[in-house]
Amino acid sequence: IQYLTQEEVNRIEKGDFKVERLNIIRDIFLFCIYTGLAYAEVESLHPDSITQGIDGEPWLNINRKKTKKDYQVPLFPQAIAILEKYKEHPRCLKKNRCLPVPSNVKYNAYLKEIGDMADIPKDKPLVSHLARKTFASTIALGNGMAIGVVSKILGHASVQVTLDAYADVIDSLVLQNVHDLKQKLSKKSDNDRK
Numbered sequence: 001i002q003y004l005t006q007e008e009v010n011r012i013e014k015g016d017f018k019v020e021r022l023n024i025i026r027d028i029f030l031f032c033i034y035t036g037l038a039y040a041e042v043e044s045l046h047p048d049s050i051t052q053g054i055d056g057e058p059w060l061n062i063n064r065k066k067t068k069k070d071y072q073v074p075l076f077p078q079a080i081a082i083l084e085k086y087k088e089h090p091r092c093l094k095k096n097r098c099l100p101v102p103s104n105v106k107y108n109a110y111l112k113e114i115g116d117m118a119d120i121p122k123d124k125p126l127v128s129h130l131a132r133k134t135f136a137s138t139i140a141l142g143n144g145m146a147i148g149v150v151s152k153i154l155g156h157a158s159v160q161v162t163l164d165a166y167a168d169v170i171d172s173l174v175l176q177n178v179h180d181l182k183q184k185l186s187k188k189s190d191n192d193r194k
Contacts, residue, residue, distance in 0.1 A: 001168065002124050003137035009033060011118045013078075022117075025110040027082050028099050032131030034079040034139060036154050039107065039128035040065045045098040050075070050083070064155035071155040104128065136162070137169045 004012075013030055017023050032042055041062050053059035053072065058080060060073040075083070082099070086092050091100035101107065108127050115126035124130065132154070140150045147170065151162035163170065 003133040015118050029131050031079050031082045033134050034076050035073050036132050036135035043101040046096050067157050
């Protein structure tokens, strides 16, 4: 599966693309990276979708169009900042939406420009679904989120769907976790001998 590395996400995040339409598309793409939303969900996101979670923090209540399933998505600080930035945007106010999302065709065309300008490898073409894969792989699993939690946030029909989709990522994370644990245990063993 294709996904962006944290370094590639940082390049997009820090990029000033000099044209307002590209900076807007960058922000929408980053919002998807930090929420795992698919294009259809982010395009239809309206202010009433933002609710207070049981933790007292803002969450999104979403209906996944693909599975027709309701699910909740936590809003991390990066996503909240993007929502705040566009709260008073004329297109958002006119359409009662959270973000000024253009048509999927325009969105993907502008993402291609951003990918070129941010020096993203050609084998990772920026398209709307890449953000969702990046959320799962780099943001969530890469930072230690449990697979069951990732599955719920993505609105997958079952954990097995998530396991099947991200098996390669999970395998590499298992190896990294084993390596990290070996190093910790070696240090502990060295300290115990002293």
